[in-house]
Amino acid sequence: MHRIDSQGATAEGHFTEGNPTIPEPATVVSADWLNAVQDEILNVLAEADIQPDKAKNAQLKEAILKLGPERFKGFSTNGQHAAFEGDLNTVAHNSLYACDSAKVQNAPELPAGTWAFVHTMVLPADAGRTQLCWPADDPDHPGWNRRRTTTGQWSDWKVVGSGDAGVPVGMLCFSSTASPLPGTVAVNVKQKFVLGTFPQLEAWVQSSGGYLATEAEWDAEAAAQEGTCNKYCLTDTHIILPCYKHYFAAAQDGVAGKAVGDWAVDTFQQHKHDLSVSTNNQSGAANGPSNTGAFSNGWPNAVGGALEYQGFGTPRVSNETRPKTSYLLPCIKTYDVTVNAAQVDMQALAAQVAAINGNKVDRSEWTQTHAESGWQKLPSGLILQWGFSAQNALGSSVPVVFPITFPNQCFSVVVQAKNDAQSGDLDNGPQISQVTTTQFVSYNQNYIGGSGAPEGIYWQAIGY
Known part of the structure; x- marks a missing residue:
């Protein structure tokens, strides 16, 4: 294309209407x-x-x-992404839409009330399509998901970076550091989780079969094998992973001071064998050296006594005879994971998940009641309890029952008298005795000079 350059056009290539009074002709449209x-x-x-x-x-x-917009949809003229509503399976063109999680179907799992971006890419001749989806406004779910189709039948959504090419869920692998690999849990100790924590692993274990049905079975097999059980256990409420405590060269829970990454050279210790010589053997042909003549190699010349043979080796340098060993940490792949997706350090998350083992309180058990007399169960297993007792008679002993029973032990109880009236006549000291897992006894002792009774006592208790 070119600018108008016919008769009457300006030097800049613009039209003019002309001016008959000058006269100046109008531009000729050529x-x-x-x-x-x-x-x-x-x-x-x-x-x-x-x-x-x-x-x-x-x-x-x-x-x-x-x-423009029809070739690659999802971009509005106002500089924002267009919203898509409906079935994501029907998107048949290159696009990048904003999607309300409540108004789309066949999306990956998205928290309620959040938005996500969905990017659809279409191959020439519609030979295949790929979709990517990532939450736009939920900081707790920053990961990317993908799925593909070549036949019109979409695959399941998968975390980006996972799939058949990666380590499959359930595989035993090894870490050369003291931390489990991304998406894995260390299995050099017993690991027990509430069902639903690792749905991919649970589905794989159920489809594979051969798992134990009770924790007692798992514990019995581990006890017979020095802490190792090479089987999964699926109960009604939990999954227990296999444990390899002594059957791999690994960080064995502090055993013998071995740590992941330690290198142990081959060491064959000096040792000895006690041999006896029969006095009936005069020729030495059957039971040992002859009792006639001198013994060689430094053996004592004696008959019928103990002969000590000093084997090859150096003075003792370790507690075992072993080949070369590098200590590694056994791990089991429990879920597909994206390493360092967005701002989440998934390796750190995996380590946190691995910390929730059979010795910790399951999250479902972090119960509490926020009442005047209540309790709070903590992830470490500690239980905090508190309350108020209306005990006010001087010289009286009153049992105070905990809101819930401590399963194992009550460590400490602290009491304090209530004195809202700020009375100067109150001079007593609540004391504690007979602390059990279910209650304690409070005694109101009246000190010299005191004449007023407290309005009750506040108390706090700690146990597990």
Whole structure:
């Protein structure tokens, strides 16, 4: 295309209406310029595969939309992403939409009330499609998910970085550091989790079979094998992973001071064998050296006594005879994971998950009641309890029952008298005795000079 350059056009290639009073002629609209404009417009229609139609006056707009927003949808003219509502399976063109989790179907699991971006990419001739989805406004779920189709049947959503090419869920692998690998749990100790923590692993174990049904079975097999049990256990409430405590060269829970990464050279210790010589053997042909003549190799010349043979080796340098060993940490792949997706350090998350073993309180058991007399169970297993007793008689002993029973032991109870009236006559000291897992006894001792009784006592208790 070119600027108008016919008679009457300005030097800058602009039109003028002319001025008959000067006189100045108007610009001549030349055929070559009109043909150039027409060809430019028709070329846009041709690129958009639109046939010119004399009866339609919006074909240029249609072509621009088809070549722009229609070719790659999801971009609004206001600079924002367009919202998509409906079934993501029906998206058949390149696009990048914003999606309300409550208004789309066939999306990956998204928290309620959040938005996500969905990017659809289509191969030439629609030979295949790929979709990516990632939450847009939920900091707790920053990971990416993907799925593909080549036949019109979409695959399941998977975490980006996972899949058949990666380490499959359930595989035993090893870490050369003291931390488990991303997506794995260390299994050099017993690891017990509430069902639902690792749904991929649980589904794989159920489909594979051969697992134990009770924790007692798992414990019995581990006890018979020095802490190692090479089987999963699925109870009604928990999954227990296999444990390899002594059957791999690994950080064995502090045994013999071995740590992940330690290198142990081959060491064959000096040792000895006690041999006896029979006095009935005069020739030495059957039971040992002859009792006649001198013994060689430094053996004592004695008959019928103990002969000590000093084997090869150096003075003792360790507690075992062993080949070369590098200590590693056995881990089991428990879930597909994206390493360092967005701002989440998934390796640190895996380490935190691994810390929730059979010795910790399951999250479902972090119960509490926020009442005047209540309790709070903590992840470490500690239980905090508190309350108020209306005990106010001087010289009286009153049992105070805990809101819940401590399963094992109550470590400490602290009491304090209530004195809202700030009475100066109150001079007594509540004392504690007979602390059990279910209650304690409070005694109100009246000190010399005291005449007023307390309005009750506040107490706090700690146990597990």
